[in-house]
Amino acid sequence: MKAQIIFAAALALAAPAGAETDLKCEPLKPGARTIKVSRMQPLRREKAWLEGSPKSVVLTACDTRGMKTEESEYDGKSLRIKTAYGYKEADEARALCVTLKSDAKLTTTFSGEARSSLDDFCRRSRKKDFGVALVYDRSPSGGDPLQAGDKESQRRPIRQIFRLYNTKGFVTEELAFDPGMNLETRTIYAYDKANNLTETSVLDFEDRQLSRETLTRDKRTAVRTRSTYGESNELRKKTVYEDREDGTLRRETRSAYDSGEQAISRSEIYCDGKGRYQKELVYDADAPEPAREFAYEYLLDGKGNWTQERKARLIIYNGNRIADTQYAPEITKREIQYY
Helix, strand or coil: CHHHHHHHHCCCCCECCEHHHCCECCCCCCCEEEEEEEEEEEEEECCEEEEEEEEEEEEEEECCCCEEEEEEEEECCEEEEEEEEEEEEHHHHHHHHHHHHHHHHHHCCCCCCCCCHHHHHHHHHCCCCEEEEEEEECCCCCCCHHHCCCHHHHCCCCEEEEEEECCCCCEEEEEEECCCCCEEEEEEEEECCCCCEEEEEEEECCCCEEEEEEEEEECCCCEEEEEEECCCCCEEEEEEEEECCCCCEEEEEEEEECCCCCEEEEEEEEECCCCCEEEEEEEECCCCCCCEEEEEEEEECCCCCEEEEEEEEEEEECCEEEECCCCCCEEEEEEEEEC
16 A cells, blocks of 8 residues: 555655656546557548557556556557566665675675665665665667677666655655666655645756756646746646646646746647546647637547547637638547456
């Protein structure tokens, strides 16, 4: 149960270390065993757009806690990247630190100069509560053409993500180490008194800020705001979520800014009663009128989750909105196997 609380609390950011730091599967009800997402290449027949064939596919396998166990990315039908994930907690995580130290002794003098940053972490944190996520490359080339088919290299993790927990079981710090046990990034999480995540900061190996994200909530107006800042603490993105009384999303407003914090684009997305995107208005910079409008349509499975999303551009003519048949829609298919 504790592991479920721990992982559910963590909000992973896309860090320079790569997408492997995003360990959670998409939260679906009921829980998903596998999720296959295909971005289609639409095919035009006369005035209609057919879904066509997949141009990219991501297949994700999930455990019962909603954590990734495997992820494969395809270009069309060709496997490009395959990643596997393993998790260790408490005594198993501490035992891993001991194993790493023993392995290092075989190849170094293990003097102060020879110690890796991962060994330093293990020494500092041996009495703390922490877990670790192990990320493995299972790509056809093993991630390195020189190591293609090298089973031994595929047994070693390409990334080890150590996660420190507070007394309530929430992640407070996340450290990602490369195959040489050198620190790549350090992510710090902050919470309010109700254990809601309020801030996430991603730092490099020298503790320089790479990005920072803040989350604020206004219970009175049912508004949540997520703001993303860059290396110099400049505002780069802001998303405002407005919820209905039942908690479903009513409207989502996304804004993007340049390095001088000047607005460069804004999107207003309106949702249906289930919180699914229905209409999107796209504005250039701070223009008062939208430059483009999109409509969303869905096909649903028996669980109420969508299996196809179609995003089509509209033409506004004499106050009427009609589909732009000259513009290919964005079509995404999703195949879900449930527990």
